[in-house]
Amino acid sequence: MDTMTLRVAFGLVAVCVLALFYGVTYRSTRSAYSAWWCLSLANFVLSASLFLLNGTPAQVVGNPLGNAVATLGAGCVWAGARSLRERPVARWELVVVPVVVLAASLLDDPRTDVWSGGAVFLIAMSVQIGRSARELVLLLREAAERDRRAQFRFAVRAMGVASTVIAVFYLARALAFLAVGPTHPLFEVALGGQATTLLTMMLLVVVTFSMSALSHEQQTTELRRQATRDGLTGLLNRVEFLRAAQRAIDDGPARPETAVLVADLDGFKGINDGFGHAAGDRALTAFADACQAVVGLRGIVARLGGDEFVLLTSGTPAEEVAAAIARWYRGEDDGPMPTVSFGIAAVLPGDEIGPALARADQALYRAKAAGRARAVRYTDRPPFLVEGRRSA
Structure with a gap:
């Protein structure tokens, strides 16, 4: 041819x-x-x-x-x-x-x-x-x-x-x-x-x-x-976080400062009610981006639901991680953004992620009761203040 x-x-x-x-x-x-x-x-x-x-x-x-x-x-x-x-x-x-x-x-x-x-x-x-x-x-x-x-x-x-x-x-x-x-x-x-x-x-x-x-x-x-994955932020959802975190605890070598951090945006409902759901979505995605930027591949980040997030970190004191996330989050947007409270619980060798998450939740309640915009560890230590963003 x-x-x-x-x-x-x-x-x-x-x-x-x-x-x-x-x-x-x-x-x-x-x-x-x-x-x-x-x-x-x-x-x-x-x-x-x-x-x-x-x-x-x-x-x-x-x-x-x-x-x-x-x-x-x-x-x-x-x-x-x-x-x-x-x-x-x-x-x-x-x-x-x-x-x-x-x-x-x-x-x-x-x-x-x-x-x-x-x-x-x-x-x-x-x-x-x-x-x-x-x-x-x-x-x-x-x-x-x-x-x-x-x-x-x-x-x-x-x-x-x-x-x-x-x-x-x-x-x-x-x-x-x-x-x-x-x-x-x-x-x-x-x-x-x-x-x-x-x-x-x-x-x-x-x-x-x-x-x-x-x-x-x-x-x-x-x-x-x-x-x-969570549709808005792209983070892991709760079920996948529990699976991935438990696998990391079971398979990974013992590392110091392994902890679960639960984060909650303070007064988030006021953002939605006062500025609309678009502003609320911006706050959620900005915080998710801050978590990813600070933790990166060294930990696991997920959105539990609503305005609540969870992280599994190791190698760095959890209070330092919380402070770094808060600083990054503060610089993400000029709009109305809520402050953030953190609850921290140490993960011990052989620990289960479920009980560790429950302890972090209890620490988060304590942070909220102590005035918000702070990180509290599940111990008798005094609250660690996190410099927050201006609230709406």
Whole structure:
């Protein structure tokens, strides 16, 4: 087959796969991965259609646009792989490479040369697909650490191998393009349009196989997160905190200053009543952010419900942790924010999280009764004053 016929065949296959992906996988899972791949296929189909304008007066526009749209499609492949690792994608990261390719193609006589901007285009494709391969390699390592299902790991491995092969192929095309030019027999036979289209079809086969497994795994991960996380703050919920905290106590080595802190926003109802629920939500998210910023990966943070939070910390005196959270929280927002009271209970070796949490709750009641905006440990020590924010 000639290159044009192969491109038409690829376009028809890609349209059919796109329709199936959207109608079956995306609409049933609504996963970010399937959405990115639908966008990628749409860009590849559009790119193949634009390349059909080669040899016509519209080539001057169609060829540069085809190059740019193809690299945008490759960028969506990378974004899809990145979404599996739950990493964000900035818009500029998708746009900058296609814009560079478009500019290089327009400045390289696209009226007469179907390979205008060819070197830049080929290198860009290799980089975009190579970034996708890298994300999939990292995902495979994470999947092994998290003991993901064998089917998921196999699908990721297949996608990673296919992406690596295509990235290397485009790099070889770029090097050959620079060394001998696109009209050299070696380039035309081994690295030309026919070989590229056939290899892209291979990727399409791998994607078709992998799409369902990867999309459903992503959907399952999201549902698991929704079941274990608070919707407003993103923190663990009570059930998951109790499970994670007990596991940390049982499995972790004995460390000094391990403690449970229960925090409650003072006068929170007044914020909701006086300034509206939006102000209350800002106070909750600001405090959650402060807890995460101070504790980070060194502890466990959760929202128990309402305006009550809980932390499991170790290695640093709990009073210092409470004071650091209060300072951070104080600088989070200029709006009306309630002060915070803390109850602290030490966690002893072999302790159960339930009784420790109950002791911290009792200490919190004492902090409230003593005047609020302070931290009280479950002992006979005097209350430790936490410098609070101005109350509404």
